[in-house]
Structures are given as structure tokens and as C-alpha cells.
Amino acid sequence: MKLTFTFTLLIFCYGIGNTQTQLPNADLEHWTTAVNGTDSLIGWSSSNAIVIPPVQSLYQEKNAWEGKFAANVVTAPFGFVGYSTVGVLVNGEATFSYGGGGGGANVDYASGGGNAITQKPLALTGYYRSETLSPGDQPLAKVFLTATDNITGKRDTVGKGQSVFPPSSGYAPFIIPIEDLQPGMDPDSILTIFYSSDPVNVNPFDVWSNLYLDSLHLVYPTTSTTNPQQGHNALSIYPNPANGPINLNCPACQMVVLELITMKGEVIRSESMRIPVDQWSMDTHGLATGQYLVRVQLQHGYQYQKLQIFAQ
Secondary structure (H helix, E strand, O other), X not given: OOEEEEOOOOOOHHHXXXXXXXXXXXXXXXXXXXXXXXXXXXXXXXXXXXXXXOOOOEEEEOOOOOOOOEEEEEEEEEOOOOEEEOOEEEEOOEEEEEOOOOOOXXXXXXXXXXXXXXXXXXXXXXXXXXXXXXXXXXXXXXXEEEEEOOOOOOEEEEEEEEEEOOOEEEEEEEEEEOEEOOOOOOOOEEEEEEEOOOOOOOOOEOOOEEEEEEEEEEEOOOOOOOOOOOOOOXXXXXXXXXXXXXXXXXXXXXXXXXXXEOOOOOEEEEXXXXXXXOEEEEEOOOOOOEEEEEEXXXXXOEEEEEEEEOOO
8 A cells, every 4th residue: 555745845035036937946055854864955855755764765965066966866775675766856845655665666756746937948957967786777857837727727737848867977968858738828837857767667676776966957948939030149940830941040149059959858960160150050851740949059058949840
């Protein structure tokens, strides 16, 4: 029989201003100690609330990408049989389920969590390390944007994204594009779930894995993608939707690298220029119908836009 527990977090006023456009405590710098003595990331919930010592699912990590701290979400064996206990990290107040040593993932996200948001982000980015002693095991992340339908009163999922983290012994950037399921409908909440192992595919026994996370950031569109004259220093793409060549325009930018990214976070095209430019063109022939994310590397920072492709 599974039991559920709710983990209540202390949320300080420093994070309130970020809940409209960013995840709380997105730099993962602010920590406290939970009642059970385990590490607790302020503004987030973890399965530390229900795991049985000496197993822990979340640790404060001092080897960070930037700043003082990062988060370490852990899968570890439990008991003499070594049931795999998957670590779960969720923004906001969440409830988790505990399998009581029943094998499989043993621990999983159950319900709750999330924070208020007023805009629809294009993607979630950050830095990660992924280390495992179990071949084939990979951490997993899911992102959900939801809103209340004013007509039906029901909660709708208006955007979603999902990605796995390949093994990486050093910090590497990651990007999770968020698919727009209902264009024109803004979300009112965002839920992100990080798993130290995929709870569906994890080996039931003797898995040791660590997912390190740092510097999370929600990416938003910079300007309209339908009007190339809108915005002086923002990226615009036209035509969009497209079924052939597209033009990129960023009058006050210095573009050096162009990447086209699938909704699975895979970079399928990458082009670079010898000298920075403010205009670029790219042919989209051969691409499958669907949503893509365009990431332009500038001399200082990045610009992002969504691109809709209709196959020829």
C-alpha cells in the first residue's frame, strides 16, 4: 500500500517577485534544514520528505556551476534487497508517494507543486551533471504549463516539455523546449519535475545515480515573430509559420551562431558566421512539420524564438 506525504516549505519574500516569470530560487542558492534533518531547497519540495534514512534523495551540493551551491538529486538502493529509491525535486509544495519497499522506482511524485506564472516561456535552460554507476540509467525532467479554462472551469495543460540528461562528468548546458499546446492562451502556473532516474525505466534494484542541477532559467520570446520591423534589438523570424527559407533579423544584435532545436531538445542544425551579423537566412526544406526552437548566440548572450514548420 502506498502512502502519501506533503512536504511544506518555507518560502521567503526574496522569491516572491520571481514567481511571475521565473522559478523560485532558480539559482538554487538558498537552503534550509528540514524537520527530519535532511537538506531542503527553499521554494522546492523533494522526496527527502518521505525516504527512510540513511537514504536521502536531495543534497546541497557545494561544487556548483556558479555561485556557492547546486542541487544533487540522488537515486540510491534501500534496504538489504537494494530497492532503487529515485530522487524527485519539484517546484512549490508537492506530495510524493512511497512504495514501502515494493520495488520499482519506490518513490514518485504524486500531486501538487507548481508556482504562479503569467507568461508562456519558450524553454527551461540550466546546467547539469549526470553521473551513474548503473549503465543505461538517465535522469529525467518534465515541465507543465497549466491554466484554468474560463468556460469549463477545468484545468488545461497549455504547454509541456520533457528531456533526459545524458551522462556528463562535468557541468554542461541543457535546454528543454516547451511545446505550445494552446497558442494564445497564457498559463497561470508552471510545474517542473526533476527525477534522478526515469521512474518508468529504472532498474528496480541497486541503482546509484546523481543529477546535479544549477542556474535554472525560463526563456521567453523577445518580440513578435510575425512582424520583422517590431523591436529594435530583438530577434524576429519571418515568415513564421514557414515552409521554405526563413529570415532572421536583429538590427542591434551581433549574431554569431544559429541553432535549430527540436522539442526534444536536440540541436539538428547549427550554423556559424566568421564575423557577427544582424541578418541571417536559413532553408527549412526537409524538416518535419512541427514546432522548433531557434537559438541565436550573440557576442554577449542568447536570443530565442519559436518557429512553426509546415512540411513541403
